[in-house]
């Protein structure tokens with residue numbers, strides 16, 4: 001089968017590989033029916049993910065149909081339509097038992113698919129720990145509706161959960177890229193008094209205004225003044241930083257009111273300054289990523305109930321054989337792209 005492969009820094013190419021087979025009793029083999037491209041794939045391409053192994057098939061956002069399962073798999077069976085979790089986790093270690101699955105101590109735990117082991121931008125993928133890594137998609141939910149459950153939507157859901165959003169809160173979300181929008185959707189479920197989105201791109205601002213007219217929008221230069229004018233206690237009660245650019249960490253804590261929660265969802269290329277003298281007395285609580293992707297069943301239930309809809313994020317569709325063109329559009333942010341659905 002043809003597999004889109006990380007060859008070396010700066011280069012992804014097609015490689016012909018054998019179809020994967022079950023290797024461990026808890027494995028499953030999934031036929032990929034729909035996948036997507038994530039900014040993290042680009043990080044691998046550009047060499048900013050040192051643990052990424054050259055030669056692996058890339059891609060960690062996907063849904064598919066189970067072809068085979070190992071003898072120790074209990075919850076998933078061949079023929080099931082499933083979401084695939086970006087995180088591999090054993091479900092049994094100290095961290096898994098406490099819901100901190102991102103810190104699973106299993107040697108294969110964490111972000112493995114499409115990074116350290118073969119991922120999903122191909123025909124078939126081997127998923128270790130299938131009982132925790134796969135979730136059955138309800139019959140009434142389409143592949144497109146479920147496509148982002150295992151990665152960016154899990155991230156948005158987790159961010160909204162740990163940020164302890166309350167109904168009286170003014171919430172600031174910095175960044176309206178795909179993960180920012182997923183964070184917005186999951187924050188809306190908490191029904192805070194007000195949500196403000198800060199974004200620079202005119203296309204993304206239009207996207208928010210068109211799909212979520214009840215959300216207030218500001219740009220980075222005006223953000224601090226805007227947030228102060230639209231919050232009750234001199235700043236946002238909760239800030240979620242989902243942009244990860246040079247100035248957005250500072251913006252996040254500056255826009256927070258005293259005793260606010262500031263959740264850093266973004267992944268930065270560079271270290272960030274925590275200027276404690278400047279924020280002394282503000283008594284902020286910081287929470288940091290990455291995602292504990294253990295809420296996928298609950299998220300699928302919310303999609304089934306019509307409470308979360310990420311399909312507006314899919315702005316482009318390509319067959320797998322045209323994935324190079326899809327990467328070109330996604331990487332260069334052409335043509336108003338948010339997310340691309342790649343059909344297998």
Ligand SMILES: [Zn+2]
Pocket residue numbers: 038039040041060061086151152
């Ligand atoms: Zn991703």
Ligand SMILES: [Zn+2]
Pocket residue numbers: 089090091092093094095096097103104105106109
């Ligand atoms: Zn574990």
